[in-house]
Amino acid sequence: MPRRGPLYRGPELGAEVDLDCAPITNGRKGAGKTSFLAALAMPHAARDGVACTWRCAAADVPRPDGAEDEWAAGDPAVAAFHGVEWLRAAVAAIDSGGVPRLNPNDHHPFRFRFDLKEDGIEYPIEVIDYSGELLAPEQSAGELAVRLRDHLAACDGLLVLAEAPPHGAVGNAVGELHRLQQAFAVLGGGERGRLPVDTSIALVVNKWDRRGPAADADHVTAFLDGPDGVAHRGLRDALRTADPTGFRAFAASAFGPTRPGNGTTEHPGAERPLPSFGLEEPFLWAARRRRTFDADAAVARVRSLAYSPWWRIDHLAASRRGTVARAVADIRAAYPPDFPHAAEVERIAADTSHAWRPQMVFLLLLVFLLWGTATGLADQARYARHRPVLAAGGSADPPAGEAARDWLESYTGRHLLWSPFSRLVISNSTAERELIALRDRIKEQRAGFAARERDQAE
Ligand SMILES: Nc1nc2c(ncn2[C@@H]2O[C@H](COP(=O)(O)OP(=O)(O)OP(=O)(O)O)[C@@H](O)[C@H]2O)c(=O)[nH]1
Numbered sequence: 001m002p003r004r005g006p007l008y009r010g011p012e013l014g015a016e017v018d019l020d021c022a023p024i025t026n027g028r029k030g031a032g033k034t035s036f037l038a039a040l041a042m043p044h045a046a047r048d049g050v051a052c053t054w055r056c057a058a059a060d061v062p063r064p065d066g067a068e069d070e071w072a073a074g075d076p077a078v079a080a081f082h083g084v085e086w087l088r089a090a091v092a093a094i095d096s097g098g099v100p101r102l103n104p105n106d107h108h109p110f111r112f113r114f115d116l117k118e119d120g121i122e123y124p125i126e127v128i129d130y131s132g133e134l135l136a137p138e139q140s141a142g143e144l145a146v147r148l149r150d151h152l153a154a155c156d157g158l159l160v161l162a163e164a165p166p167h168g169a170v171g172n173a174v175g176e177l178h179r180l181q182q183a184f185a186v187l188g189g190g191e192r193g194r195l196p197v198d199t200s201i202a203l204v205v206n207k208w209d210r211r212g213p214a215a216d217a218d219h220v221t222a223f224l225d226g227p228d229g230v231a232h233r234g235l236r237d238a239l240r241t242a243d244p245t246g247f248r249a250f251a252a253s254a255f256g257p258t259r260p261g262n263g264t265t266e267h268p269g270a271e272r273p274l275p276s277f278g279l280e281e282p283f284l285w286a287a288r289r290r291r292t293f294d295a296d297a298a299v300a301r302v303r304s305l306a307y308s309p310w311w312r313i314d315h316l317a318a319s320r321r322g323t324v325a326r327a328v329a330d331i332r333a334a335y336p337p338d339f340p341h342a343a344e345v346e347r348i349a350a351d352t353s354h355a356w357r358p359q360m361v362f363l364l365l366l367v368f369l370l371w372g373t374a375t376g377l378a379d380q381a382r383y384a385r386h387r388p389v390l391a392a393g394g395s396a397d398p399p400a401g402e403a404a405r406d407w408l409e410s411y412t413g414r415h416l417l418w419s420p421f422s423r424l425v426i427s428n429s430t431a432e433r434e435l436i437a438l439r440d441r442i443k444e445q446r447a448g449f450a451a452r453e454r455d456q457a458e
């Protein structure tokens with residue numbers, strides 16, 4: 001099944017996350033994209049029940065075939081291979097207390113794979129680092145809106161990173177993201193189409209360590225609605241309008257508390273694992289939404305597959321019940337027993353095992369109707385053939401009279417179920433009366449013939 005992936009993208013950092021595949025980063029220089037992903041790849045603090053593994057082994061991300069100068073720039077395998085090299089260097093820099101190098105302007109999107117785990121459920125994701133492609137200044141807001149919409153149709157979501165200002169300062173979050181904000185405003189207006197309903201768009205206020213420790217949704221909302229969040233607010237509103245049901249804001253920090261570096265650069269502290277916070281949350285949120293949409297779609301498929309009304313006698317075939325049972329088993333295997341659709345899936349399974357009963361009753365009824373109609377029509381045809389003989393009270397032709405008698409005998413001696421509708425053609429009492437009359441007439445005829453034969457013999 002083709003999967004769409006979320007996209008996380010910052011005004012500073014943007015990243016596209018394709019569950020089962022990768023996120024993308026894009027935004028102004030120094031937004032914190034690489035640091036965010038590198039911290040995610042490093043040992044770092046995480047909420048209870050949450051774990052993250054960077055997939056960087058050669059078995060997961062093999063070197064592409066052929067000579068390096070022949071690799072296709074847009075090839076996902078190349079982007080993943082270069083992504084591992086790039087992130088390794090960033091991890092090494094952060095681990096030694098430094099900061100990653102800024103991404104080269106001309107590089108193609110990197111791809112990164114992570115296995116997220118929350119409460120035992122695994123979410124493989126792939127992040128794609130776009131490095132500004134979606135913010136190209138030569139595009140109008142309308143053109144960018146169309147591009148974004150098409151892009152999001154192929155991804156699970158978009159994470160927009162806007163760095164937090166320190167307390168009492170107003171962030172310069174919008175900056176180059178102004179164009180992104182305008183594009184989302186266009187999408188919110190609807191004239192360039194709408195985003196797919198299963199898109200997840202997260203505004204990640206990163207470098208939150210500048211404001212304090214980990215923050216929950218209420219803190220982020222208070223920031224966005226407060227005086228310090230004035231530069232972020234327009235962006236939040238545009239993202240939310242473009243995707244009212246699939247929007248959420250988060251706070252995160254790659255480094256946790258920092259120490260001053262050269263000039264204005266903030267460097268990670270010495271604490272290991274890194275005291276990061278909030279890194280997994282936007283991905284997990286998008287992944288959970290993706291999973292919910294997938295579950296909805298899988299259950300809808302099984303629901304329509306299992307729909308089997310009483311009149312579908314073609315559904316009596318055991319192979320069909322097997323198909324539904326396999327689909328149900330797939331869902332049971334993919335989701336925990338308490339997932340939201342579990343009760344419905346079990347009901348579908350139970351209904352499917354009983355569906356044959358009314359269908360069998362309907363089949364028997366149908367056979368009865370067809371049989372009754374066929375035998376009724378056959379009796380009607382025979383009755384029409386013998387009617388002249390019966391109306392005349394016999395026939396000058398003895399075989400014709402005997403044939404009529406034989407039919408009446410079989411008719412009156414037959415159980416009702418053998419020809420249930422034939423009584424509509426001729427009632428049993430009429431048939432018996434006609435039979436008695438015909439027998440008498442045949443007897444008289446025989447007696448007449450016998451007398452004539454005797455007379456001729458004398
Ligand atoms: N306070 C704080 N500063 C951070 C954090 N993450 C990154 N920074 C700072 O932001 C700078 C830029 O971070 P990068 O990760 O290189 O930013 P980027 O978005 O990858 O930049 P480009 O590669 O140019 O697109 C770093 O050198 C750090 O000084 C964080 O979590 N907290």
Ligand SMILES: [Mg+2]
Nearest residue numbers: 033034102103
């Ligand atoms: Mg970078």
